[in-house]
Each structure stands twice: as C-alpha cells, then as structure tokens.
Amino acid sequence: MNLAGTAWVLGDNVSTDEIVPGRYLGVDDPAELARQAFEGAAPGLVDRIAQGDILVGGANFGTGSSREQAPRAIRAAGFGAIVAASFARIFFRNCVNVGLPVFWSPEAAADVAEGDRVEINPEAGQIVNVTQGAVHRAAPLPPFVREIVASGGLSAYASQRLGGSLVPAGEVPSGEGGRAS
Amino acid sequence: MNDERPGCMSALAATFAEKVIAEHAGRQRVEPGEIVGARVDLVVCDELSFPDVITEFEQLGAERVFDGGRVLVVADHETPAPSIEAANRMAETRRFCASQAITNLLDAGTAGIMHVVIPERGLAAPGELICGYDSHMLTAGGLGALGVGVGATDTAVALAFGEIWLRVPESVQVRLRGVPSRWAAPKDVALWVCSTLGQDACLYRSLEWTGPYVERLELEGRFTLANMSIEVGAKTAAVEPDRAVEAYARARARRNFEPLWSDEGAEFAHVHELDVEGLGPLVALPHSPERSVPVAEAAGARLDQVFIGTCTNGRLGDLRAAAEVLHGRQVHPATRLLVFPGSPDVYRAALAEGLIETLAEAGALVGPAGCGPCAGIHLGLLADGEVGLATSSRNFPGRMGGGLSELYLSGPAVAAASAVAGCIASPDDVVVGSSVGVA
Numbered sequence: 001m002n003l004a005g006t007a008w009v010l011g012d013n014v015s016t017d018e019i020v021p022g023r024y025l026g027v028d029d030p031a032e033l034a035r036q037a038f039e040g041a042a043p044g045l046v047d048r049i050a051q052g053d054i055l056v057g058g059a060n061f062g063t064g065s066s067r068e069q070a071p072r073a074i075r076a077a078g079f080g081a082i083v084a085a086s087f088a089r090i091f092f093r094n095c096v097n098v099g100l101p102v103f104w105s106p107e108a109a110a111d112v113a114e115g116d117r118v119e120i121n122p123e124a125g126q127i128v129n130v131t132q133g134a135v136h137r138a139a140p141l142p143p144f145v146r147e148i149v150a151s152g153g154l155s156a157y158a159s160q161r162l163g164g165s166l167v168p169a170g171e172v173p174s175g176e177g178g179r180a181s
Numbered sequence: 182m183n184d185e186r187p188g189c190m191s192a193l194a195a196t197f198a199e200k201v202i203a204e205h206a207g208r209q210r211v212e213p214g215e216i217v218g219a220r221v222d223l224v225v226c227d228e229l230s231f232p233d234v235i236t237e238f239e240q241l242g243a244e245r246v247f248d249g250g251r252v253l254v255v256a257d258h259e260t261p262a263p264s265i266e267a268a269n270r271m272a273e274t275r276r277f278c279a280s281q282a283i284t285n286l287l288d289a290g291t292a293g294i295m296h297v298v299i300p301e302r303g304l305a306a307p308g309e310l311i312c313g314y315d316s317h318m319l320t321a322g323g324l325g326a327l328g329v330g331v332g333a334t335d336t337a338v339a340l341a342f343g344e345i346w347l348r349v350p351e352s353v354q355v356r357l358r359g360v361p362s363r364w365a366a367p368k369d370v371a372l373w374v375c376s377t378l379g380q381d382a383c384l385y386r387s388l389e390w391t392g393p394y395v396e397r398l399e400l401e402g403r404f405t406l407a408n409m410s411i412e413v414g415a416k417t418a419a420v421e422p423d424r425a426v427e428a429y430a431r432a433r434a435r436r437n438f439e440p441l442w443s444d445e446g447a448e449f450a451h452v453h454e455l456d457v458e459g460l461g462p463l464v465a466l467p468h469s470p471e472r473s474v475p476v477a478e479a480a481g482a483r484l485d486q487v488f489i490g491t492c493t494n495g496r497l498g499d500l501r502a503a504a505e506v507l508h509g510r511q512v513h514p515a516t517r518l519l520v521f522p523g524s525p526d527v528y529r530a531a532l533a534e535g536l537i538e539t540l541a542e543a544g545a546l547v548g549p550a551g552c553g554p555c556a557g558i559h560l561g562l563l564a565d566g567e568v569g570l571a572t573s574s575r576n577f578p579g580r581m582g583g584g585l586s587e588l589y590l591s592g593p594a595v596a597a598a599s600a601v602a603g604c605i606a607s608p609d610d611v612v613v614g615s616s617v618g619v620a
Contacts (some may be wrong), residue, residue, distance in 0.1 A: 013469065015382055015577035021584070022557030025229055026259075026266050040584035060381035060414060064577055065556065066316040067232065068332035089385050090316055094332035138260065144216045144306050158338045159242045166344045167218025169207070 003101060003120040004083045005053035007112045009128075012058035014041055015090060019062070025069060032075035037073040046077040055085035055119045056109055062091025071095040081120055081136040083127055083138070085109035096145055099153035103127060108136035122149075184463045194444035196352040196531055197419050198387035201327040201441055205310045211412050212353045215460045222326075222436070223251050223304055224339045225313025225374040229258040229267070229558065231274045234314060237337035248341030253304055253313075256292040257551045263559040269572060293550040296320035296408065296492035300400070300527050304575030307422045307440035312336070312345050316411050317492050317574065323404035324430060325422035325440050327387075330411070350416045352443070359437035360457030364608045366502060368494055368572065369384035369591035370394070371409035372463045372473035377454065383412035386450060389419065395459055400426055401496045409574055412470040412616055426438040426450035434555025464570070464605055466588035468578045476595055476607045486517045487569040488581070489545075491555045494572035499593040504539040504610050506597035510616035513603025519561045520545045520552035534566040545600070549580025558583050563588070570605065572596050 010125060018041035020033060024104060027033050038045045052151035062070060071094045071169075074082065081101040095102040101122055108127040116131040127136040141149065144167065151157035158166060184226060195203070195210060203211045206217040224246075224362050224450055227235050238283065244269035246252055256276060262268035271288075277285040296317050299305045307325035312318060314336040321328035339345045355374060388410045395406065403420040410418030420429070421442045430438065443502075464479045466472040489495075500522065512518040520540050522528040528550050529611050540547055546561075555573045563569045563582030569589070571581060576588035589605065598611040 013581075015575070016576040017557065017575075017580045021579050022581075023562070025556075025558060026264075026270065037330065040579040043584075063380065064316060064575055064580075066314055066330045066332055067230075067336065068314075086381060086384060088381075090330050093335065097332060097334040115457060131214055140213075142216055142348070154334045154338055154509060155241050158341065159240075162242055162341065164260070165218055165347050166338065166342045167216065169218070 003052065003054065003122065005118065006044060006050065007054050007056050007114060007118045008113040008114045009056045009112060013060045013063050014057055015064035016062055016067050017064055019070040020067055020073050025067060028167050031070055033069055033073040034076035037077050039163045049078050050081035051078045053078060054084045054120070055081060056112045057081045058109055059085045063088040066090045066094070068098065071098050071100045075099035075100045083108050083112065083118070083120070096148055099149065101149070101153060101167060103138035105136050105138040108138070111125055111136065144150070194446040194448070196387065196443045196447045196449070197389055197441060198327060198350050198417060199282065200354055201308060201310050202349055204308070206439065209348045213349050215349045217345050217347055218344050219310055220344055221312050221339055222309040223253055223311040223314065224336060225255070225299070225311065225318065225603060226336055227258040227295060227315065228260060228274050229252065229255040230314045230333060232270045233276070234336045235273065235277050235332040237334050238340055241337055241341055243341035246281045246283065246340045250284055251343070252283045252340060253285040253287070253299065254278055255282060255287045255295040255298060255491045256289055257554065258486055258557055260289050260292055260551055270600050272505065281598060291493060293527065294492045294495055294523045294552055296400065296404070297495060297523035297527065300324050301524055302435070303430070305435040306430045306436065306438035307427060308438050312339055317408055318412055319418045320404050320408040320492055321416060322338045322407035322410070322417060323400060324426060325442070327417050327418055327419065331418050350385055350387045350482045352387040353391060354389045354391050355447050355453045355455060357390070357394035357455050358392050358457045359394060359594040361457045361460035363387070364584050365460045366592040366594065367398060367405040368409070369460065369463045370457050371406055372465050372470060373457070373460055374408065374455065374592065375412050375465070375470040376473035376594065377412050377455065380469055381414045382411065383410065385416050388413070388415040391559035396423065400429055401498045404496065405493055409470070411582070412574055416558040422479045424515045447594055451598050462592060462595045462607055465576055466478065466593060467587040467589060468576055470575055470590060476605060479589065480607065482589070482605045483568060484570050484599055484604055486515050486519065486561065486563060486569040488519045488554060488561060488569060488571040488573070488594050489562070489596050490521035490523060490553045491573040492523065493574040494593050495521060495527065497527050497530050498537045499572065500540070501534070503597040504536040507609060508539050508541040508602065510543055510601045510611065512600045516600055516603045517551060518543070518545040518600040521548045521560070524550050528618065530583045554581050570596055570599055601607065
C-alpha cells in the first residue's frame with residue numbers, strides 16, 4: 001500500500017508539548033485532539049491539510065513528553081505518515097505502537113519542500129518527491145518492528161500473544177542497522 | 182574540553198544497559214541493535230494517563246495485570262482534581278486498581294512525583310529494569326536502576342505481559358571532572374551538558390554519568406543528572422551506585438537486588454570528557470534546555486512567576502538551597518513564587534527543618550507534593566505573554582501555559598534569587614546584596 005499526499009514541513013526539535021499541549025491531555029475524543037494539534041508550532045495547519053498528507057520534520061521530531069496523544073492527534077488530523085531526519089525515541093515508538101507510519105530519512109527531510117507531492121512505498125522503504133523528481137531511502141525498520149506495523153499496531157500484535165511471551169525467544173531476528181526504540 | 186573517542190572494546194565486556202537487559206531477557210549477553218523481550222520489575226503510570234492505559238489494556242483483551250505488587254499508579258499529575266473530568270478519571274483509576282489488586286496506588290496525601298517516590302519507597306533498586314508512561318522514567322538511573330519511558334499502549338502491554346520489547350541501546354559515557362563554583366548545583370551541570378552536547382546528542386542511547394564529579398555526588402544530585410538525560414535524547418541513564426546509594430536502596434528495597442555496572446573495556450559509542458571546574462550557575466533561555474547560558478547573560482529579564490519543584494529539582498536538598506537564598510528575604514512584589522515539594526516525605530522533612538516556614542515567610546505559595554504546573558496541566562500555568570522560570574527539565578514552547586508564554590530553566594538557588602530580584606539573578610547578587618533587581 002502506497003502512501004501519498006502533499007508535504008507539510010516543520011523544523012527541528014518539534015516537541016510533543018507543541019503537538020498536543022498539556023492542557024488537552026485529558027481530551028479523549030481523537031477529533032477534538034486533532035483540532036488542537038500543532039496549536040503552538042503551526043497554528044491553523046490542521047485546517048489546511050487533506051486526508052493522507054505527509055508531515056515532514058527535521059531532527060529529533062517529537063522530543064519531550066511521552067504523551068501518546070501526540071501521534072494519535074497527528075493521525076486523527078488526517079496525516080498519513082511522518083518523514084523526519086530523526087525521531088525522538090518515545091515518540092517514534094508511540095507512532096509504531098499506534099500504527100502511524102514513520103520514516104527516518106535525513107535526505108528526504110532535507111529535500112522535501114512544503115507543498116511538494118510525496119509518495120511513499122513502505123515495503124521498499126522508498127520516499128519519492130514527485131514534484132522535484134527525487135527518490136530517497138528510508139532507514140529500514142527492524143523485522144520485529146515491521147511485524148508490529150503489519151499487525152496494525154502493538155495492541156493488535158500483542159493481543160495475539162496473550163498468555164505467552166511478547167517477544168518469543170529465538171523467533172525475532174536482530175534489528176541491527178535498523179531504527180527502533 | 183569535549184574529547185570524543187570511541188571506548189576500547191573487549192569481546193566479553195558489557196555495558197550497564199546490556200547487562201541489565203540481558204538479565205531481564207533471560208540471556209547471557211545481548212548486543213546493541215538487537216530487539217529483545219525484557220521482564221520488568223515495575224510498571225508505572227500517573228493518574229491523568231492511567232484511564233488511557235486501562236482502555237488499551239481492555240482493547241488488548243487482557244483480563245489481569247501480571248502482578249499487582251509490581252504496578253505503581255501515582256496521583257501526581259492532576260491532584261487534587263482540578264476538574265470534574267479529572268475527578269472522574271481518578272475514580273476510574275481507583276476502581277481499576279482495587280479490582281486488579283494493585284496495592285501501590287498513591288492517592289492524594291501519599292502521592293508525590295513518581296520519580297521521587299519510587300526510590301523513597303523502595304519500588305526500584307540497583308540493577309532493576311522499570312518502565313512507565315512518563316519520559317522521565319530514566320531518573321531511576323540515579324539509583325543504578327534502568328528506567329525507560331514508554332507510551333500508553335506499551336504500558337498496557339507491560340501490565341498484561343510483565344514484559345516490554347526493547348532495542349538494546351548503544352551506550353555513551355559523560356565523564357565529569359572538576360569542582361563547580363559555590364552556586365552551581367547538579368542542575369547547572371546538567372544544563373551545561375545539554376548546551377555542550379545538544380538536544381539530540383544521545384538519541385536512543387544509554388547515558389552513563391561517570392567521573393570524579395559524579396562519584397562525589399549524593400543520591401539527590403545523581404537523580405537530577407539522570408533525570409536531565411532525556412533532554413539530550415537518552416533512552417535511559419545511570420550512575421554507578423556507590424556504598425551510600427546501595428545502603429539507601431537496601432534499607433528500602435522490597436526485593437533482593439544485585440547492582441550491575443559496565444565492565445572495564447566495555448564498548449561505548451562516545452565518551453565525552455568534560456571539565457566542570459569553576460562552572461557558574463546557568464539558565465536555559467526559552468525554548469530549549471540546550472539554550473543554556475551563564476546567568477549573567479540573562480540577568481535582569483523580568484519574571485512573572487518562578488516555580489521550584491519537579492522530578493528534576495523537587496527534593497529536600499533543592500528546597501534547602503532555595504530556603505538558604507530566601508531566608509530573611511521577600512519575593513519581589515511583581516513576581517509569584519510557587520513551590521511544590523516532590524513528595525510527602527520531602528514535605529515533612531522540609532517542615533521539620535523549618536524550610537517550609539522560611540519559604541512561606543518569604544511570600545512563596547507552597548503547594549501539594551506533585552508535579553505542579555510543570556507539564557502545563559494545572560496549578561499555576563503561565564498566561565500568554567507571561568515569562569516564567571522553573572527548576573523543571575524542559576521549556577519547549579507552551580510547555581507550562583499559553584503558547585505565547587516564555588519559560589526559563591535553572592537550579593533552585595538561581596530560581597530563589599530570581600524570585601527575590603523579580604528578574605533573573607544570580608544567588609550572589611541577592612545574598613551579597615548587589616543592586617540587581619527590578620526597581
């Protein structure tokens with residue numbers, strides 16, 4: 001399944017405080033969370049995007065608080081994926097766990113400009129900047145993390161393993177070289 | 182000053198993180214980059230987030246938590262309840278904990294900031310692995326425990342399985358030598374390290390704090406360094422327990438434990454050699470801890486509010502440092518000073534020492550043990566356009582209030598001095614009685 005949409009570009013070190021400020025942490029409704037998303041970092045952003053658009057960040061995207069509301073709000077706002085030069089660890093892990101596709105690519109993050117048309121082939125780890133005619137690679141995810149993504153998130157993955165081990169010994173190959181939390 | 186060099190390698194030597202994770206994964210040895218399932222000694226959550234964890238736990242199809250005695254739920258983020266919604270959340274949390282035999286539910290009166298109460302109550306010990314729904318879980322590294330912050334779904338899965346998935350991190354060491362100046366506390370050292378290394382320097386890594394400066398620190402200072410490690414991106418952080426730390430843990434631990442530490446010759450991705458000799462107090466400018474500068478460079482910036490507390494600086498020594506500066510002085514009339522002790526134990530000890538009296542007489546509002554306004558939830562948020570200073574760990578845009586508020590960070594002595602001056606000031610300016618201040 002390919003992901004495709006218009007790119008919306010943010011800078012380095014975008015914190016989860018800016019994605020979902022603390023005063024909204026008690027909000028349960030994803031649509032309501034989405035309305036407040038990026039209130040500080042990019043006011044009005046969520047009103048302008050179309051379903052499936054691609055969020056592009058710089059270095060250390062999602063730094064700070066562990067709030068899982070951050071990736072949930074980004075997804076509920078309509079973004080189909082995030083591409084960043086690098087991700088803060090807990091945010092990256094939360095994205096994987098809630099089933100929001102994330103791609104670690106310094107080259108793509110540097111190249112993509114706001115408004116560019118971007119297509120992503122997750123299986124191939126390929127990020128295509130259609131507007132500028134450039135193709136970038138995303139760092140491959142470790143096999144175990146790919147399994148979580150393929151299941152649709154950690155909850156779906158783990159529900160199949162209740163009563164057993166979360167990570168069965170010997171079944172999971174090393175994630176060497178990949179990006180994970 | 183900052184020599185980076187790869188550590189030397191040995192085939193058998195392992196780092197702290199590798200040893201703790203191997204031990205909890207039932208393995209002889211693990212390698213950086215590998216993903217393993219690791220048993221957790223404690224799963225932690227606050228009361229604001231716990232209803233989301235309950236939802237995930239139920240969606241997972243789980244029925245019982247793995248071990249009610251190894252779960253800690255702390256009412257530190259929004260207690261006492263600021264709204265009916267918050268009260269309802271806490272009521273749901275109480276019901277779930279009762280039905281799951283979760284014995285460590287710390288409610289109003291017994292609750293303090295999770296990272297302060299975990300060691301106080303012996304809920305973590307050297308060599309243990311704990312996880313929880315909070316980015317500052319790595320604070321437990323001050324005790325020589327491996328703490329990792331995760332999200333709601335991970336926490337729910339950990340409650341169900343008693344296990345989390347972890348990528349074994351590469352390790353880095355920050356070796357500190359030298360003696361800082363009189364008013365520079367571990368927070369100042371941590372801010373300086375943030376500004377020296379940068380906000381993403383230790384992304385995904387286990388950060389070991391070592392060297393003569395660290396070895397001399399008492400437990401509280403070790404917690405401050407471990408706590409601030411998240412602000413350079415670390416996955417986890419640790420200080421090697423000395424005899425005093427081990428004795429502290431032995432006196433409180435609920436389980437047997439074995440301290441673990443990196444072997445001689447273990448492999449490090451980087452070793453940062455830093456000299457803190459003569460380092461003076463610092464403040465972090467808005468909006469990042471990595472924008473830390475000597476106090477003099479920001480002196481005179483007007484402050485609407487000063488907040489002393491948090492998992493970074495809400496311990497007894499921090500209140501002592503604040504009270505030392507505030508003793509016999511008054512908070513500037515144009516500035517509000519809020520103090521939230523880190524735990525009921527800290528509060529009681531501060532009362533017994535007369536620190537609370539000193540703070541109250543100086544004009545501080547002393548609030549309940551807990552997180553206070555740190556995460557921008559309640560108890561003293563900043564209005565748009567207001568400027569605050571806090572002893573917390575981070576000051577990202579809108580962190581503690583309106584999106585147009587500004588926040589500086591410092592240690593407790595600078596915070597207290599600034600509350601007296603009504604603007605950013607060094608403790609020396611206030612204690613010696615120089616002319617710095619808002620007229």
